[in-house]
Amino acid sequence: MSDYKQTNEVRLLISCLDKPGIVSSVSTFLLEHQANIIQSDQYTTDPSGGMFFMRIEFDLYGQDQTFEQVRGAFEEIAQTFEMDWRMELASRQKKMAIFVSKEDHCLLELLWKWRAAELQVDIPLVISNHEDLRSEVEGYGIPFYHIPVTKATKAAAEQQAIDLIKKHQIDFIVLARYMQILSPTFVQAFPKQIINIHHSFLPAFIGANPYAKAFERGVKLIGATAHYVTDDLDEGPIIEQDVLRVNHRYTTEQLRVAGRQVERIALSRAVSWHNNDQIIVHGNKTVVF
The missing domain is CATH 3.40.50.170 (Formyl transferase, N-terminal domain)
Structure with missing residues (x-):
């Protein structure tokens, strides 16, 4: 449909082995890239070393960076925690x-x-x-x-x-x-x-x-x-x-x-x-x- 509302809303999905620092690192990254978290959900299969799953919706309100730049910059964190992840622009049909x-x-x-x-x-x-x-x-x-x-x-x-x-x-x-x-x-x-x-x-x-x-x-x-x-x-x-x-x-x-x-x-x-x-x-x- 042609009337889909265009926004700067982004969706980030993450899965990896659970370890300390994941939430802090992701939150700090979004703050540094002028992103406002709209919603955040997470789930851990076992608090003592299970799998960690996370979905975050955030808004990119900064004017000096593109979605592609933010997605590219996230690769460093993803490699650090060996994440399986994807970042999607919500406005893309x-x-x-x-x-x-x-x-x-x-x-x-x-x-x-x-x-x-x-x-x-x-x-x-x-x-x-x-x-x-x-x-x-x-x-x-x-x-x-x-x-x-x-x-x-x-x-x-x-x-x-x-x-x-x-x-x-x-x-x-x-x-x-x-x-x-x-x-x-x-x-x-x-x-x-x-x-x-x-x-x-x-x-x-x-x-x-x-x-x-x-x-x-x-x-x-x-x-x-x-x-x-x-x-x-x-x-x-x-x-x-x-x-x-x-x-x-x-x-x-x-x-x-x-x-x-x-x-x-x-x-x-x-x-x-x-x-x-x-x-x-x-x-x-x-x-x-």
Whole structure:
């Protein structure tokens, strides 16, 4: 969207081994670079030598330095504490690509939030292995690319998608019920940049047709899980999960309808948190600030 407010707000995310002096060094650095801290959150897995995670929002009000200069200067501190870190300018709109198949509920949730300016991203394209949702996507003024996938053409189809993603300089990808398993080649090309919604409360009912499995087990909660995609199917770092209470009267189809509602909520939250730089991935877990 073109009306995104331009600010000097910056987001800094840090993860490293916990040791004395990290908070003091970061705070002193920001003071010396004329930065005003707006919000600061931190988490330590174990006070006696665990992992340290931190997210800071600050405003650069100094007129004699640029964001790039401040980011470059922070490298010295990062090396001192062996940090895994990133610094993002909040006003930079990330570019998000959406992959979808035939079901529209997650796609339309994201597009509605984008049009309502609740999701501050740029959406240069939607990719689908079916033509079904072309009119809905193009109705939002977003280019729609149909890339059919068969067993014989999968590698070529993925390469076509990779080329489009790189051409449009996409920052992250959302699988909005894209019913294809991505190859390791594709996943490794975009590490920690692919968000998937799984129609189950993982690790329960992994794989296809979870609502039939849930019905057979007589579940009392229907869930959905938004997670980063890794080479291990449905086992990537979990970002968000949500549930909805059901009972013995629900049919398989009613469970599926309830599940769609939870899927929309869990996925849109995960996408917003990723877009707002609120997530740090550590191993197969996430820290969400």
